């Protein structure tokens with residue numbers, strides 16, 4: 001059970017530049033400010049310590065397991081000093097000669113509690129608009145991630161992972177209260193799909209969803225410009241906090257008792273037709 005049932009969560013929608021040390025220093029300052037403002041959980045964007053550009057990604061990669069990750073070291077230091085939990089966005093991780101898009105969850109003792117490697121690599125080709133393939137650079141992760149923290153049980157996905165409802169259903173079936181999706185959502189589908197998908201994952205599973213994007217850089221020279229609009233959504237689809245597209249930290253309140261209330265008011269779990277359709281948790285099935 002979480003130690004706190006009601007708490008503030010901060011979404012740090014950070015600007016990102018090619019200067020890794022500058023990005024890390026900025027993120028540290030913003031996490032400290034969020035903790036001072038009362039946040040017990042801080043969420044960072046997907047790929048916040050370097051540009052989200054596949055061609056330069058390898059040069060920014062960090063060896064997390066080998067203890068050579070300035071980004072994750074900073075997260076550990078600041079989590080321990082501020083006594084908070086951090087869902088540390090993602091950083092390009094190098095391991096066994098492969099590159100992963102990896103999110104570390106760090107606890108108030110500064111320890112890494114979970115490491116999620118992006119499961120669904122983003123690939124899109126809309127002729128004349130956007131063509132992007134993460135799989136040219138990254139290797140996909142193999143493990144869904146649910147982690148028990150001081151602020152409840154959290155499922156982790158990274159951006160494109162949000163498009164796959166089965167993953168969110170699996171997290172709900174494993175008891176998650178909140179799903180955090182560090183993201184860098186694109187401009188081409190942001191307007192139509194971003195809000196919709198966050199609310200869908202929250203409402204279908206009657207839990208909280210938090211997303212965190214980099215701030216949009218309208219002058220970016222890169223092929224990829226982030227949509228922004230980091231948000232915290234409640235289990236009835238209510239918007240509890242939302243950023244625009246600019247540099248901002250937004251803080252929202254999570255009240256875990258809302259989950260029970262919504263599930264009692266609208267008991268989807270007992271109304272489902274398990275005789276007609278069913279979610280299969282492949283890992284659990286294979287290990288039982």
Ligand SMILES: NC(=O)CC(=O)C(=O)O
Nearest residue numbers: 122159160183184185186
């Ligand atoms: N970063 C991503 O995975 C991008 C994505 O999913 C998108 O639709 O944009």
